[in-house]
Amino acid sequence: MPDISVGAQIFDIAFHPTAPVAYAGLLTGEVAAYGYDDEGQDAPARRFRVRPSKRSCRGLAMSEDGSQLWAVGKSKAIYTVDTALGEVSETRKAAHDVAINRVKRVMPNMLATGDDDGVVKLWDPRKADVIRTYTHHFDFISDFLWLEDKKHLVCTRSVSWLLGHSELSADISVSGDGTLSVIDVRAKKAEPFARSEDQEDELLSVVAIKGGQKLVIGTQLGILSVFNRRSGYGDCVDRIPGHPHSIDALCNIPSHYPDAQSTVLTGSSDGFLRAVQILPTKLLGVVADHGTFPVERIAVDRRGEGRWIASSGHDEVLKLTDLREVFEDDGDEEDNEGEGGEDGEEDGEVEAQSNDAEEEEEAETQGEKGKKVSDSEEEPEAGLQVAEDSSDDEAFKEKKRKRKKEKDPFRAAKKTKGKNEIEADASFFADL
Template identity: 30%
Template sequence: MHWKMKKLVDSLISDDMSVNQIEDTSSDEDSANESVSTSDSDDEEVSVEELQAGTSVSADGSSHGNLDEAIIAAKQLHRNHPPSIILEDMVTDICFHPTADTIGVASITGDIFMYKYNNEETTLVSTIELHLKACRDIEFSEDGQILFSAGKDLCIAITDMETEKLTRLYEKAHEQPIYTMTVISEHVFVTGDDDGVVKLWDLRQKGNDPIFSIKAAEDYISAMITNRDAKYLVCASGDGCLTTINIPERKMHIQTEEYDEELTCLGLFKSERKLLSATSKGKMYVYNWGEFGLHSDEFPNVTKTAINCMIPVTENVVITGGENGIVRATSLFPHRQLGIVGQHDFSIEALDISNDGILIASSSHNNDIKFWNVQYFETLNITEPVKGGKQKWLKHNLPSSEINNRSDFFAEL
């Protein structure tokens, strides 16, 4: 059974997941001496009710007390990330706009919601109705003028973001529901479906036919990635294979042997010289770009639970979202667990990073999107030796995290 939300959506998961289920998935976190709180204190605000709470009379006869204290506290409150977004429907994907402070949110209903954000508020500015079934993936073009979307309805939609009007629709683009998509260049993009089929598309071509199609795997295509050269397209799949396609020659380049776990997500690091793949068992495999036949290194996971998604935040630091609801930061070279960035009550299914690199957003089964400020990674020095060994690192957690000992994260860096 696939663990990813997009598969769970298709099987109509119930909404009665208990807190006990979440606690079960977090048991390994306790073994790492990390006490995770499920509340979001970074989102605390002074409410109207608090401001209207009872007042007391001061020595000069004027009313102050709780009201004045609440107002002062409200003025002093400084938020370094936007407040959370809560949807009525299940969130299936998120994507930051590349030039504006806007984030797109795809839903199980097939609609895409556009939110403006700042540190004080998140505001719904438009709803784009595109797909008849769950919209599984959304991507912006590099200039942000085009929105690509694909879904369970077998369709690919191309939307002009200035007018928010549909400019092109590829109907029945795949025989099976589309699972993921990646924009390669101004005109070329690629899609992968539940049956392991990968198709390459060119917007300059007339009609609804792809310019290339290949059966790349025996199970769903979970993620695809390429670098700036756009020579190789690397595809991860649910059957545990990493398949590489030569884009200019339009043929398969190489395929790894099957791992005994699903390959779930991909990321590029070290100036695109290193490729990272994560798995349903929490492992991370490192490949040298261009040498895709066998991984060059393997990193264990702290919790051994599935890593559902990842996003690079520097050339050496990856943030991952796990089935246990934990947003975690990891240094790749040297390999160190940096700590917990944040947490959700339920499994995390999507991550993205803002156009300025200051914020990441994460979405979970709880229909919520949370924002985390990760600007401190720009100056974080993880090359210094740390006293106390591995267990000392496991106790450090990042400034955006709920974890109690976050204040001492930088103590010995």
């Protein structure tokens, strides 16, 4: 699918939950909506472009039914956009004292917002006043993660820039002060349920794997930090190096793909969008390339279960990549190679050589048999010698048979298709 040129830097991405529509929050303060073809045949078309504020739009969140889109940014306000009309239907001014970095819908009637000072607020869109305010962070909120099973919001903080997109149930946030905190949205006290130690690194993004039992945090140093919920949130249990630059965005892959519970998509400031398997750790490949521009936002359509993944950076382009070409076509190509590829030709050559060798062996054996009969008539005492010759023939025949090579299963390796081939740094995960 062709890239969508939006004419400004993209700060955040959101998808309609049921319709093929992508939304982008821009540096100019605009919210742009683009419709795309699910099959990728037609070029995306702009649905609407609305400008709630002249200041940058840093975060987007979609309602459960897709009828409303919430936008936040440097103006300190929360804007509600009617997606059917393409208009701003409500404005909540001065929602925060400073610029708002992130917004996330955690429940049907609850929003979470985080600002530059690390303040987290919970809102009911039906009410004017804030539900609860949390001030335990002192630097800006970089990402949110919702954990449904415990109704917890996980928050991360970072002294860098904005973070990626992820979704699961419980509210977790990352922040610029290098810590992770967990908020129980059901509690009446404005205190975190749990908080990690200082990780001595900027926490930029967060995503859940292994059915929500483990959390993966992207950091400024290019390390993936793994938290185990069963062990508590005090400190990470594993650190996975390998990315050459910061990991600005993280996202899950659709659950119907193999190893989806342990595979994540990582957006790095080196411009590559990668698919990485966690525990065991393995680089599966490069999904998209933004050149020299960092990948700061990634999201999968259809509530994370769709076909298209959107990524954006500083290149003023919304790139839509077909996940089927990344995770599905390689298997079909492998089958085609097995039917009539180079491996099939080599196997045919080996089999032909083996058949020729067997024919030669049969002819030689017939000649030896005739010779043995005549020798036995002339020299009846040479029976021992005949037995030795017979043994040699059997050894020779066995040796000939060893020339037949069995098919090497590793030769039927997947070959990358030219249209998807991207050169990546060979040193990636070299330290693992």
